[in-house]
Amino acid sequence: MASHAVTLNDAQYEEQRDHRLLGFLFFLISDCIIFSSFIFTYLYLRSAAPVWPPPGVTPADLYMAGVNSIVLFGSGATMHFAMESFKHDKHLRFYWWMMATILLGSMFLGGQAIEYTNLIHENTLWTTSIYGSSFFSLTGLHGFHVFIGVCFLVVVLNQTLSGTYTKTRYFGLTAASLYWHFVDVIWVALFSILYVWR
Amino acid sequence: MDAGSIERIIALVGAIVVGTAALWSLKLEWPKTGLDDNVAKIMLGLLALGCCIVILVATRVLHGIA
Amino acid sequence: MAVVEVSHATSEHIHPPPETFVQKYVFSFDHKVIAVQYFITTGLFFVLAGLLAELMRAQLAGPNNHVLSVTMYNQAYSVHGSAMVWLVIIPVLTGAFGNLIMPLQIGARDVAFPWLNMFSFWLFPPAGILLFGSFLLGAPEAGWTEYPPISLQEPAGTSMWCAAIFLVGVSSTITGLNFLVTIIKMRAPGMTWTRMPLFVWATAVTAFLSFIATANLSAALLALFIERTFNVPYYDPSRGGSPVVWQHVFWFYSHPAVYIMVLPAFGIISEIIPTFARRPIFGYKAIAYSSTAIGLMSFMVWAHHMFTSGLAQWVQLPFMILTMAIAVPTGVKIFSWVATLWAGKIRLASPLLFVLGFLSTFTFGGITGIFLASVPADIHEHATYFVVAHLHYVLFGGSIFGIFAGLYYWWPKMTGRMLDERLAKLHFWTMFVSFNATFLPMHWIGLFGMPRRVATYDPVYGGTNLFISISAFVLGASMLIFAYNALRSAKHGELAGPNPWGARTLEWMIPSPPPYYNFDRIPIVLAAPYDYGQPLPYRDVAPEYLAAVPRF
Numbered sequence: 001m002a003s004h005a006v007t008l009n010d011a012q013y014e015e016q017r018d019h020r021l022l023g024f025l026f027f028l029i030s031d032c033i034i035f036s037s038f039i040f041t042y043l044y045l046r047s048a049a050p051v052w053p054p055p056g057v058t059p060a061d062l063y064m065a066g067v068n069s070i071v072l073f074g075s076g077a078t079m080h081f082a083m084e085s086f087k088h089d090k091h092l093r094f095y096w097w098m099m100a101t102i103l104l105g106s107m108f109l110g111g112q113a114i115e116y117t118n119l120i121h122e123n124t125l126w127t128t129s130i131y132g133s134s135f136f137s138l139t140g141l142h143g144f145h146v147f148i149g150v151c152f153l154v155v156v157l158n159q160t161l162s163g164t165y166t167k168t169r170y171f172g173l174t175a176a177s178l179y180w181h182f183v184d185v186i187w188v189a190l191f192s193i194l195y196v197w198r
Numbered sequence: 199m200d201a202g203s204i205e206r207i208i209a210l211v212g213a214i215v216v217g218t219a220a221l222w223s224l225k226l227e228w229p230k231t232g233l234d235d236n237v238a239k240i241m242l243g244l245l246a247l248g249c250c251i252v253i254l255v256a257t258r259v260l261h262g263i264a
Numbered sequence: 265m266a267v268v269e270v271s272h273a274t275s276e277h278i279h280p281p282p283e284t285f286v287q288k289y290v291f292s293f294d295h296k297v298i299a300v301q302y303f304i305t306t307g308l309f310f311v312l313a314g315l316l317a318e319l320m321r322a323q324l325a326g327p328n329n330h331v332l333s334v335t336m337y338n339q340a341y342s343v344h345g346s347a348m349v350w351l352v353i354i355p356v357l358t359g360a361f362g363n364l365i366m367p368l369q370i371g372a373r374d375v376a377f378p379w380l381n382m383f384s385f386w387l388f389p390p391a392g393i394l395l396f397g398s399f400l401l402g403a404p405e406a407g408w409t410e411y412p413p414i415s416l417q418e419p420a421g422t423s424m425w426c427a428a429i430f431l432v433g434v435s436s437t438i439t440g441l442n443f444l445v446t447i448i449k450m451r452a453p454g455m456t457w458t459r460m461p462l463f464v465w466a467t468a469v470t471a472f473l474s475f476i477a478t479a480n481l482s483a484a485l486l487a488l489f490i491e492r493t494f495n496v497p498y499y500d501p502s503r504g505g506s507p508v509v510w511q512h513v514f515w516f517y518s519h520p521a522v523y524i525m526v527l528p529a530f531g532i533i534s535e536i537i538p539t540f541a542r543r544p545i546f547g548y549k550a551i552a553y554s555s556t557a558i559g560l561m562s563f564m565v566w567a568h569h570m571f572t573s574g575l576a577q578w579v580q581l582p583f584m585i586l587t588m589a590i591a592v593p594t595g596v597k598i599f600s601w602v603a604t605l606w607a608g609k610i611r612l613a614s615p616l617l618f619v620l621g622f623l624s625t626f627t628f629g630g631i632t633g634i635f636l637a638s639v640p641a642d643i644h645e646h647a648t649y650f651v652v653a654h655l656h657y658v659l660f661g662g663s664i665f666g667i668f669a670g671l672y673y674w675w676p677k678m679t680g681r682m683l684d685e686r687l688a689k690l691h692f693w694t695m696f697v698s699f700n701a702t703f704l705p706m707h708w709i710g711l712f713g714m715p716r717r718v719a720t721y722d723p724v725y726g727g728t729n730l731f732i733s734i735s736a737f738v739l740g741a742s743m744l745i746f747a748y749n750a751l752r753s754a755k756h757g758e759l760a761g762p763n764p765w766g767a768r769t770l771e772w773m774i775p776s777p778p779p780y781y782n783f784d785r786i787p788i789v790l791a792a793p794y795d796y797g798q799p800l801p802y803r804d805v806a807p808e809y810l811a812a813v814p815r816f
Contacts, residue, residue, distance in 0.1 A: 017446050019376040021233055026441035030479035037513055043496060044509045053263055054504060062262035063205035065256050069248065070212035079220045080238065095256050126496050130504040133496045136215075137487070173719030174234050181241035188248035195262045198253055 004140065010168070017171045024175050025127035028182050031145075035186055039142060041135035052145045053131045058122040060115055065195045069112035069187060072146070075104035079153075080097065085178045086160075089167060098157045101180065105150045112143050138190055152176045210256035217249030279378055281780050291386070293378035294776060298385050299364035300678065306356040309392050311743075315345035316340045318740050323556045326648035327723040332456035337719035338405035339421075341523025343395060346425065347406030350432045351392050353519065353663045358439055358474060358526035359385065361670055364678060366443060368771035369461045371452025371789065373782050376445040384438040384520035387431045394428035406780045407717060409514060412499035412507045416492060426489040435481040436524075440474025443467055452770070454789035459801075461769045461793055465529025465552045473520045473527075475564070481517035511573055515566035523562045525659060526626075527555055529666025530597055533619050536673050537601050538794045541608025541768040542617040545794045546776065547600035556594035580639050587637035591630060594752050598627055604712045613765070619670035621696045629654055632707065647717075650710030656703045659682060668695075668746070675750075680776045681757030687749040694742035701735035763812040766801060768793045773809040 008016065053059050082097035116136075119125075126136035156176040157178050159165065164175055224242040227235060254260045282288040292298060300342045306775075323381050324333040332340060367375055375381050402419030404410055413546075415422050446466045451460065459470075488510065498505035499510045540547040545551065567575060567583040601623060610616070632654040636642050645651060668691075675683050682796050705728050710716075714725045721729065763772040770793070774783060791801035 016451075019449050022448065023377060023380075023441050023445045025233070026238065026444060026475055030441065030475045033476055034483040037480045037516075038487070039223050039511065041487065041509050044512065045498070045504070045506055048506050049504060052337050056215050059263045063209065065210070065262075066209035066252050067205050069252050070216060073214045073220075073245055073248050073252070074212060076241070077223065080223050080242065082219075083238075084226075097245075127494065131506075133491075133498055137496070137498075138489065164216060171227050177235060178234065179240075181238065181245075181309035185241055185248070186246040188244055188251065192251055193247065194734050196251060196260050198261055198263050 012109075013169055017169075022169055022172065024178060028031055028160060028178065031182070032186070035138075035141065035189075038134070039136050039189065042138060042193070045130045049130065054129045055132045056125050058119070059069060059124075059131065059193060060119060062195050064111070064115060068108055068115070069191050071104050071111060072108045072184055072187050075101045076181055079177050079180045079184075080105065083173065086165075086170065086173060087167075091160075095157075095161070098153065102150055102153050102157070105153065105180075109146055109150070112139065112146075118178050135194060138194060142183070142190055143187060145186070149176075149183045153164065153181055166182055186187050206256045206258075209252050213249045213252040213256060217246050217253070220245040220249060279374075285572070290448060291382055293382055293543070294379070294677075294780060295363045295367050295374050298381055298452070299360050301364075301385055302355055302360035302363065302388070302560045305389055305392065305676075306360060309351040309354065309396075310356075311349055311692070312396060313344050313352060313583060314345040314740055314743065316347070316421040320344065321733040321736040322589055322728050326730060328720050329727050334719045335405065336718070338508075339399065339403035341717060342404040342407050342425075343398070344695055345405070345532050346390075346429065347395055348659070349408060349521070351388075351395065352603070353659060354436060356445070356667055357386060357663065358418065358436065358467070358523065359388070359468055360440070361442055361463075361472070361528055361532065361667075361674075363784045365670075365674060366449075366464055366467045367446065367769060368677075368774070368778060368782060369454060369464050369769050370450060370469050371770050371783060371787050372446060372450040373786075375442050376450060377442045380438050380442050383468060384435040384442070387435040387438075391428040391431035391435070394424045394431070396439070397682050398422070398424040398428070400639050409511075409518070410488070411442055411514075412488070412491075412505075412510050413501065416500055419695060419730070423489055424484045426492070430482055430485045430489075432477045433636075435487065437475045437477045437482070440471040440476075440478065443471035445678065445789070447471070452789050454725075454787050458552070459789055459792045461543065462548070462551055462555075463528070463531035463532035464768075465525045465555050466534070469555045470524050470527045473524050473559055473562065476614055477520035478526070480513060481521075484517070486515040486779070501568065508570070508573055511570050512566070513812075516563070517568045520559075520562040522658070523558055525663050526666070527558065529622070529663050529670075530555065532666050532673070533622060535767070535769065536595075536615045536619050536669055537604050538796065539765050540613060541605050542611070542766075543604055543608040544575045545600070545797055546603035547596070548794065550596050550791060551600050554596040557593040558590060561586065561593070565590055565787060566640070568637055570648045571639050578708055584637055584639050588634060591634055591637075594630060597631075598623065612691060613672075614683070614685055615673035615765075617689065617692045618665050621692065622662060622665040624700065625665060625696075629657025629661050645710060647715050648710035649706040649714045649716050652701050652716045653706035653710055656706075660699060660703070668692075671746075674766070675753070676760030676769075677776045677778070679753065680760055682760050682764060683749050683753050684759060687745055688754075691742060691745040691749065694745065696740065698735045698738035698742055702732055702739050705732055709774040760811055761812070766812070766814045768813055770802070772813075773800075773802060773805045786793060 004136040078097045078100040082094050082101060085091075085097055125131050125133045153176055156172050159172060220242050224239060224246065227239050227242060251260070255262070273437070279293050282294070289297065292685065294299070319332060320337065323337055349488045362374070363381065367373070398404065398421035399419075401424060402421040404415065404422045404425045405418055408416040410422065410425065412527050447460075447464060490496050491498050491500065497505040498503045499507050501507055532710050534545060534551055565583060565587045567579060568587045571580055632650070636645060636651065636654055643712060671687055672683060675681075678773065707724050712719055733751070760776050762775050765772075770789075771778070771786060785804045788803040789801060790803065795801070800813060
């Protein structure tokens with residue numbers, strides 16, 4: 001395949017960036033629908049079940065999930081700060097905020113691993129009950145998104161360090177930031193319905 | 199102190215810090231008009247909402263299933 | 265390609281012209297080549313899925329036939345339905361017609377993301393191979409809807425079905441967002457929303473439905489696949505799951521999918537009617553906005569497929585009313601088309617013949633849809649041939665007639681050659697008559713109580729079924745006329761010239777077939793394209809193309 005060895009002028013870049021931004025937002029909307037579909041399945045199964053959680057199930061720990069949520073929400077804030085620093089040309093600050101975001105994202109995944117281990121010790125598996133199936137598929141789908149998001153952040157950070165993005169041309173960063181925010185706010189919904197709602 | 203209380207305190211302090219940061223950023227973001235800025239506003243607002251929920255959980259206003 | 269003069273900074277081809285054979289014809293970025301690729305692959309799948317239908321009709325020609333085993337019969341109707349919906353009608357209307365026509369009609373040089381366009385096409389042949397290959401591992405037997413718990417108990421072919429439809433879903437999602445960005449961002453200067461051709465309106469709404477609804481289907485398929493593979497309870501009622509969840513999620517996709525399958529056909533009809541009636545389209549805004557209304561309402565009617573699934577009565581009632589209400593914007597279109605034809609200077613060429621066929625059969629299918637929307641009637645008719653008849657009147661009589669209308673209309677633009685008009689008329693009349701002979705009696709035997717999806721039936725239905733089967737073979741054979749006509753046109757078809765029909769939309773303002781960059785200069789649009797009798801509303805279009813449009 002021929003690579004796109006075409007240099008774009010500013011107007012062309014602007015136009016292409018607009019297209020990609022809109023396309024990326026549409027992608028996020030369709031991703032949101034995927035979550036909604038699983039959330040609907042969870043809500044339906046839960047409302048149809050005689051007792052919730054089903055007998056014999058130890059649900060996931062609320063307060064640990066609370067700490068984990070704050071870790072993820074914190075990474076959303078640091079991501080925003082990183083973008084602001086980049087837009088104001090403060091590259092060192094950008095670097096540290098990005099590192100903080102990547103670290104917090106990885107911490108969230110670590111927290112989720114601990115949570116999964118605890119649940120598996122309690123014999124709450126995704127095959128044993130409808131609590132397990134909906135809990136593990138929703139958090140697992142989200143965890144997968146966080147993992148992809150961390151990879152995305154590492155890639156764009158690396159690209160920034162090697163000078164791919166300039167003050168006016170940084171769509172890759174915008175996309176990574178939007179994706180990360182998206183993963184964050186999906187967690188607001190998941191935390192509320194999976195842990196908080198009694 | 200048991201593990202649950204420590205977790206609650208961490209969550210509460212973290213939620214206040216992150217929530218304040220999110221609201222402050224939202225205020226700074228408000229005058230901007232680009233498509234990505236508008237999306238960022240929504241995202242920051244929802245982030246602040248998430249922090250409020252965590253605060254309510256940490257102060258035991260909301261209980262989870264157990 | 266010579267040096268291209270670019271008149272505007274916007275809407276420019278970023279990628280350079282292809283050089284090698286592979287770049288040009290296999291992994292092409294060019295929307296026109298991708299469209300032809302879609303036409304060829306969907307055509308192939310259409311033949312395969314059609315042969316499955318003929319096999320089913322051979323089995324049903326008499327009661328207690330043994331052409332197919334019961335299992336094979338179940339597999340045949342399941343794969344026939346899945347293939348026709350996901351491998352033929354949806355991709356041919358969005359992928360093929362959308363790719364071929366939409367960028368030309370908005371005056372763009374390509375879609376917004378040519379690479380994604382190529383990628384989403386190449387997800388599509390593997391999906392077809394997986395779906396038809398599922399016969400090797402035991403194809404799905406629960407119909408194209410694959411309701412659990414039956415779909416949970418089937419052999420591995422159903423997992424292949426999940427994977428195949430998932431790939432089509434991803435492809436359709438990507439195409440949808442690609443097209444919507446293209447339509448929002450890449451219209452020629454001056455082409456406001458109310459100056460867009462109506463096919464573009466239809467494609468925009470379809471694209472919106474594609475990327476919203478299809479993601480939902482992908483999630484459901486993922487869950488079904490996980491449940492089948494890892495034994496995770498979502499849908500299995502014996503383990504706390506609920507099969508009704510699948511039905512909700514599936515139909516929340518598949519009802520909008522009905523409109524994905526018919527809105528582009530509406531768009532095609534709206535293009536052809538003014539061209540051959542030589543009149544401005546009646547109610548441009550009514551047609552455009554009713555597409556939007558249909559798109560939004562299509563998300564609010566899905567449970568009418570589930571009236572026999574044990575929904576509470578207070579749920580059934582609003583779905584019944586909304587389903588009847590969605591016929592209103594559809595009726596607005598039908599009346600607008602008829603009003604355009606009214607007192608028009610009609611030229612009864614083959615595209616218009618297919619449009620007239622569409623109008624009669626689709627309206628008929630729409631009216632039986634109203635019957636089925638009514639809860640008491642639906643409970644009586646739900647699992648009978650009445651539903652089969654209704655579905656084929658809207659999807660065959662609607663979509664396929666629309667597709668052939670579009671093919672006859674845009675074939676000269678795509679290939680540069682005309683199809684033979686006499687063969688086209690022969691094709692139309694055999695197809696129209698045998699279509700009605702096939703599916704009209706199904707209403708009667710359905711009302712008399714013949715159940716659908718069974719390999720055998722009570723001998724009292726024998727005579728009618730034999731008649732239906734013979735008609736179905738004629739219907740299948742009528743497609744050969746088109747195939748012959750298409751192949752013949754490659755050598756013997758007369759050269760079309762840029763604008764054989766005297767139409768006014770932008771795709772006719774360039775040579776046929778269009779050059780790689782479509783437009784030498786991006787035209788400037790001054791008005792909607794349907795004002796027959798007025799001068800053409802374009803600037804920067806070469807005078808010889810303007811002169812090719814007769815005033816009436």
